[in-house]
Amino acid sequence: MFTGTGTAGAYHAGVMKALAEAGVKVDLVAGRGMGAASAMLAALDGGTRLWQASGAWTGHRPSTLYRWRLPWQVVGWALAICFAVLALPILVQVVAALLYPLAYIVQLTGLDADGRLASTFVGLIAATFHHAVFTQVIPRAAVLSLLGAGLFLAGEYVIRRSGRARRRIEGPPWWIALGAPLDGRRAFKHFAQALWAGTPARAGTIDRRDLSRRYVEMIADGLGQPGSAELLYVVHDLDTRRDLVFAALQDTWRRRFFAEDATAARASEVIDLLGAGRDLAMDGLCAALSVPLAAEPHPLTFPIEGPWRGETHLTADRPEALVRLLEEVSAAGAEQVIIVNAASPLERPHGLTARRADPRAWLGQAIAGHESAAVRDASTAFFDRFTGVYHVHPVHNPLGPFDLGGTRDARSDRPALLGELVRRGYDDAYAQFIEPVVGAGADGLEHAAPAAPVVDDLPLT
Numbered sequence: 001m002f003t004g005t006g007t008a009g010a011y012h013a014g015v016m017k018a019l020a021e022a023g024v025k026v027d028l029v030a031g032r033g034m035g036a037a038s039a040m041l042a043a044l045d046g047g048t049r050l051w052q053a054s055g056a057w058t059g060h061r062p063s064t065l066y067r068w069r070l071p072w073q074v075v076g077w078a079l080a081i082c083f084a085v086l087a088l089p090i091l092v093q094v095v096a097a098l099l100y101p102l103a104y105i106v107q108l109t110g111l112d113a114d115g116r117l118a119s120t121f122v123g124l125i126a127a128t129f130h131h132a133v134f135t136q137v138i139p140r141a142a143v144l145s146l147l148g149a150g151l152f153l154a155g156e157y158v159i160r161r162s163g164r165a166r167r168r169i170e171g172p173p174w175w176i177a178l179g180a181p182l183d184g185r186r187a188f189k190h191f192a193q194a195l196w197a198g199t200p201a202r203a204g205t206i207d208r209r210d211l212s213r214r215y216v217e218m219i220a221d222g223l224g225q226p227g228s229a230e231l232l233y234v235v236h237d238l239d240t241r242r243d244l245v246f247a248a249l250q251d252t253w254r255r256r257f258f259a260e261d262a263t264a265a266r267a268s269e270v271i272d273l274l275g276a277g278r279d280l281a282m283d284g285l286c287a288a289l290s291v292p293l294a295a296e297p298h299p300l301t302f303p304i305e306g307p308w309r310g311e312t313h314l315t316a317d318r319p320e321a322l323v324r325l326l327e328e329v330s331a332a333g334a335e336q337v338i339i340v341n342a343a344s345p346l347e348r349p350h351g352l353t354a355r356r357a358d359p360r361a362w363l364g365q366a367i368a369g370h371e372s373a374a375v376r377d378a379s380t381a382f383f384d385r386f387t388g389v390y391h392v393h394p395v396h397n398p399l400g401p402f403d404l405g406g407t408r409d410a411r412s413d414r415p416a417l418l419g420e421l422v423r424r425g426y427d428d429a430y431a432q433f434i435e436p437v438v439g440a441g442a443d444g445l446e447h448a449a450p451a452a453p454v455v456d457d458l459p460l461t
Helices: 008-022 032-043 070-108 118-126 131-162 173-179 185-195 206-221 249-258 280-287 322-331 359-381 419-439
Strands: 002-004 029-035 231-238 242-246 270-272 298-301 311-315 336-341 388-392 408-409 414-416
Touching: 002 008, 002 032, 002 359, 008 032, 008 311, 008 414, 008 419, 029 280, 029 322, 032 185, 032 206, 032 231, 032 280, 070 118, 070 173, 131 173, 185 206, 185 280, 206 242, 206 280, 231 280, 231 322, 231 388, 242 322, 249 322, 249 336, 280 298, 280 311, 280 388, 322 336, 336 359, 359 388, 388 419
Parallel strands: 002 029, 002 336, 029 231, 242 270, 336 388
Antiparallel strands: 231 242, 231 311, 298 311, 408 414
């Protein structure tokens, strides 16, 4: 069971590599958030597409996920240019005042007997405060930068209001034009392409519905075969304020899992990927990768024959959905669970670090805290539902959910990159599960004999 946001997928990749090498047999993979992408690949025995040197979590491509959306970049740069232009005279004067003593010392030492350096500073200040520059050039440059941003937002507003969106957008024009700050579409495209690596189908050549049908066909063909697994992942419906459960299960548990209750409430929450929901697999992935508040929610259109009669609902991830995920995994017949989570709670004093002055870091800290608390709540709530609940998580993880380009580990004062998080997941899986549980021959834990070595070109040291 994979849970987490953003960089957590790199940790999932390392854990999957370790489980594959140890020959651990997994019958059902489940996830939420970035864990949904990990689970969808694992269900097809495609974990190597995550951890190998050309995989989804290597190279520079992951650093482009969840970047600022273009409207926010344009407005940010326009404000920065406007501020810089208006502050230019003051900045020049301050810099010249700071460097003038150096020029004076150079003149006293005889290296600049003519005083050319000091004269240059004086001339620079005079040119900056020249009447034409101060009254015409600087104001016009500032106004043009703001005007350009305004025109861009106006065009964005017209596009969003007149576009063929599946849901109408209402509200003040500036908020309609700006939208959410982070771009979750890059993440979907990235992992949709990873699902089809090495196959004729490509995410950019067919639409989302075709991608869903082809993926479901591969899932259906692989059920019960070695290396494949059943699939289950959870997203949140913002309109109904309820979770949506996507599942592809074998017939043994499928009828029971999708059985209608007396109020028909469950039929409106569970989506059978092998049945009427075969076209919604990629929509579910889009929703799972839509970070709440930070990214645009994904509009999901239900089938006309379903309980929602073709309505389009806004969907996104919910960091606290691990409790619901465990509940549904139990309903699907799982008896033992491995929870993989990349968030590391602070367990002892004297481990605090400085607060990072970055909005994405603030958001990542809040999400990581919710996820870590959800793991604790889920483990407590369902301790008696399973014969074994195992937890794989890092003791220390300096990477926040959105540190996709890496960050600096304040505790060890060194850079920390995604590749290191993949290796940490690999090591933690061995230290926390494979050696103490599989190696000890835990009762009821079914695992195969060591499989053939996995083809891998990512060195682990």
